[in-house]
Amino acid sequence: MAVMQATIVVDISASIAFFFLERNMPNTGIHSLWDAFYWTTSQLLTISSTMPNPVTTTGEIICLILDIYAITVVSTLAGMFSAFFYRRGEERDPLHKK
Template structure:
């Protein structure tokens, strides 16, 4: 039996190289979520900076990007809540987006495991 860490690394390698159709689909979904999240983070950082600059502790684009990133990671930050109405709406949007990403990624993994299970069952059934 392989060590659990080696099994995980093998699975990551198989996904990165799209070893099967299921691995390719998982890679595509995860890559899409990551790319979209990075772009959205940059856009929301810009909006946060425009809305909150000089109203509170967010005084630079770096501060705004840090705040949006931590909100998207649902870990919050040392910055206080936004002061402007637009900033508060952006905060709620980022929290909702984080929930959608978590559930989407969980769904992608569930779909992957279901598909891999069917692939294993078909491979076992065809060799009988």
């Protein structure tokens, strides 16, 4: 639950920051807060988006941080699932108990 709450906070915070950084730049795909939210959410969910890349250096840094955050969350969740199923398998198989 904490991971989901943190992700929502990261998504909203990054969207607002990204909007104020990119909105007035030439050749940007960000023209509204919705565009920034859409871009940020697709970065978190897919590590990619159909919108143009950030045009400011700070926007690129935000993009990099979002990518690292998303990979970390997915890896952590995968590890938690694996640990759960590993323990569950050990509980069912008495031959492998110590």
